[in-house]
Amino acid sequence: FNPSSLTNHHNRQSQLHPPTRTSTPRYVSTGAMVGPRMPIDEEYPGIQQVHKNPDIFVIEDFLDRASCADIVEKAKEKNLERSPVAYAGWTEDFRDLVELAAKGPVVWLALITAWVQVKDSANANQVSLVLQALQNYAGIFLLAVTGIAAFTYSRAEGLKSLRTSTSTTLDDMSEKENGATKFVQNAAKLLGTPSNNPQQEAALFEAPTVIRYEPEQVLAPHFDANRSADTEDANRGGQTLATLIVYLNDVPRGGLTRFGKLPPIADSNEAGEDKLTVRPKMGDALLFFPADAMGQFDERTEHEGCAAVDEKWIARIWRHKNRVPPPFGLSESSLDCI
Numbered sequence: 001f002n003p004s005s006l007t008n009h010h011n012r013q014s015q016l017h018p019p020t021r022t023s024t025p026r027y028v029s030t031g032a033m034v035g036p037r038m039p040i041d042e043e044y045p046g047i048q049q050v051h052k053n054p055d056i057f058v059i060e061d062f063l064d065r066a067s068c069a070d071i072v073e074k075a076k077e078k079n080l081e082r083s084p085v086a087y088a089g090w091t092e093d094f095r096d097l098v099e100l101a102a103k104g105p106v107v108w109l110a111l112i113t114a115w116v117q118v119k120d121s122a123n124a125n126q127v128s129l130v131l132q133a134l135q136n137y138a139g140i141f142l143l144a145v146t147g148i149a150a151f152t153y154s155r156a157e158g159l160k161s162l163r164t165s166t167s168t169t170l171d172d173m174s175e176k177e178n179g180a181t182k183f184v185q186n187a188a189k190l191l192g193t194p195s196n197n198p199q200q201e202a203a204l205f206e207a208p209t210v211i212r213y214e215p216e217q218v219l220a221p222h223f224d225a226n227r228s229a230d231t232e233d234a235n236r237g238g239q240t241l242a243t244l245i246v247y248l249n250d251v252p253r254g255g256l257t258r259f260g261k262l263p264p265i266a267d268s269n270e271a272g273e274d275k276l277t278v279r280p281k282m283g284d285a286l287l288f289f290p291a292d293a294m295g296q297f298d299e300r301t302e303h304e305g306c307a308a309v310d311e312k313w314i315a316r317i318w319r320h321k322n323r324v325p326p327p328f329g330l331s332e333s334s335l336d337c338i
């Protein structure tokens, strides 16, 4: 069991289709290389690069304090629910396991059982052995698929305990003074390119998700991209190319964002941490790229929300590869306000 397969759907909460998102280590590696990340405005005010390849940025004072407070208020009004967790990449894992079984153990089991069955019979020969093996193969294959399905299901269930925070989404951008509207506007400037105007850029966003961690709540190590994004996330814009988190309050104790596969930042890392960590500071943003610009999954960006000691609030935008239609993305009328 690998907690990395925790997925991350805080979506339109309960109406979610079953588990998807984020990811698990593949059982069969593709060996695919990660290419360049999507372009951003590297001159954005307050931006600092804290890691190169994979690129991670912190943007100081990305959102003003009033906007941070407004987002928290609006989220409280909407009632936060236990953050949904899904087993993303399960389609590929399932297929890989079935393929693996079909080529290896199922073949051998079919042959061995056939050999035991025909070896003592009067007309034992190679032809009868092969025929018997073929017959056995079908039954054993079915058994294997059933077993793998049960395994995938129990894994998805197990993942649910690894995210204990609560969350909601804010998708109404009609008030210009809303904190969420400002967050989306700034995000569209940071992530947009000269060829993409802010509305076009924001059309690729999932509506901001607000997450609250009360003391002891966590988000176990996970990925924001999904190896099976093309199928599992087709209705939410496909692969996640960028994650932008804004911290909505100061969190002096606990609650670090931690990248478990990356080394600490030279002078600003948390004392005593041997991995790259970012301490939540009200208004600061964190930006990283769960997949490259083509959508190739980047496992180096595995990260977690460490156990909270003080209460912690964040808002998060996932920027996808394609348009994210409502209900996950922003409506045309909301986009008009960006």
Ligand SMILES: O=C(O)CCC(=O)C(=O)O
Residues within 6 Å of the ligand: 008, 211, 219, 224, 245, 255, 256, 257, 258, 303, 304, 305, 306, 314, 316
């Ligand atoms: O809370 C954090 O620091 C990380 C949150 C996160 O990884 C997510 O929402 O996907």
Ligand SMILES: [Fe+2]
Residues within 6 Å of the ligand: 008, 222, 223, 224, 243, 303
């Ligand atoms: Fe995440």
